[in-house]
Amino acid sequence: MDLARFPRRRYTEAPTPIEHLPRLSAALGGPDVYVKRDDLLGLASGGNKTRKLEFLVADALAQGADALITTGAVQSNHCRLTLAAAVKEGVACHLVLEERVPGSYSEDASGNNLLYRLLGADSMTVVPAGTDLAGAMEEVAERVRSAGGTPYVIPGGGSNARGALGYAACAAEILGQTFDSGLALDHVVCASGSGGTHAGLVAGFHAGSAQIPLTGISVRAERTAQEEKLHALAGGVLELAGLPGDLPREKVVVRDEYVGPGYSLPTDEMTEAIQLFARTEGILLDPVYTGKAAAGLVGMIRQGELAAGEKVLFVHTGGAPALYAYPDAALKVVS
Template structure:
């Protein structure tokens, strides 16, 4: 049973942090009746895909509210961030910039090797928004993380070149996964707990997609600090080694420290499953595409092949293998990203195959 006093302490402290207004919260939670009947578990959906003032919401809005609170206080005009060419985070950063009349500069790694000659989905919307786009192509024997680090170094040089002082620019890490951005999902966990209490629910498990770690870090930080008994499962969408657990634990700890809370998480506190990545990031998998179709055909809910599809594949596999207690309450956190359904064919894979 969670500690109510710690819940209130965390809520009071986080409410003192400056933030921008970018989303419509709380996002709705409701039961997926057909999937619940299929698996004998009470499956609920948290609709963070409907979080933003723009049509294209998602989990990054929560992080950006805290990051833009600092950006607006600093008075920065040039806002830099990073991702793949179909990055949800980059798009949402550009949207937030336009909300506050700031200049979005996006460094995007061409993970799938398609370039932007025929822009689709997020990269198309980035261009409609008038964002300044820098495409980062892979060098020989370079992986996506190395390319991203190189992009960060290049962007710092460019930021200094176009700015009169350091206050004129702000560098947002990939996915908004900084201690400040992570507070968005510390707060999100508290929001979920309030809804759980109001609706007389008792979640035993929460499933979501994890990439850069800010969402997982924030949810786990709040979960462990208030001593909750919910299992927070991060289903990985890209290949990572065991150092990822330490990185997320450090991010969780740093987020709580920002609030003046002396509480340390370890890698043993972080629950991550790497079994549903498939071949790699932005590479479709049959299991993820099957999950996308199950959600669509059973509930009329759209997921995507890159993030939520892989998270749902993990959740469905747990359900089908009997790893989740029958009759228990389970939450699937929809983190957005359905724009990827309109992306390049390389990202969609065999989604339209009737036999998956």
């Protein structure tokens, strides 16, 4: 997959490391677990959205935009990183925050909400769950145009075909790193939310002819709907890159049994996974995305789906700033 023809801003100087987690592996008594440290990507506190923004912000600047507009939940890592990219590029940033859980927005909240204020968002519009977010962003864009500005609208999570190129590039990066180190992976596990990360990895592995099974742990959507959405998005990534978009349907695998009662709502499995990673390897996960994805990883190991002797890569997509908005969930005692 030749991505050099796409404009790209580089917010991280080097590939993020792949680390072996021997203490976590021993605690789980299953495969050797490795982690791709995309929590160490550039911009404010890092995370997977940085890879997507490298392509999206470059496209915005190429079009002469002077304002970025995007959307996410009230503790959105994507909104934090889009705002950080806007600050770095010297352009405005307007956020549309969806209160997916009623009563969850607080102007004085910690976590990412604190960082929205610290980084200086030009505006924050809070809307209830179920709002037409594309329409809400277009209203903000029209206000920017009326004031003489040039807006660029980025979908939630940066998860369109152009944004997902960031994780097609990450797939190539993983394949290069594992080749250089002689690490033959048997499985990859990632969070599956807005879909750009999961779909980009699917497209990138497919383009690289890698036969590594990839499982996305849903943090919100039902499995069938999520798989259909991601299959279409991954096909769109391949077509944008000039490759045939006839991606086999079975390449897209989603598990939805770790969502719990809903998006961003804590589960005991998530809390246990957060504590396991923290207390065995000193790695911080977040309750919304990586905590539930890690719960899926742990569940697959305990159920024997990922066996002893295998080598499994967990893609750490960041999100630690949101951890501070959920102290009770992180520190809860679970049996």
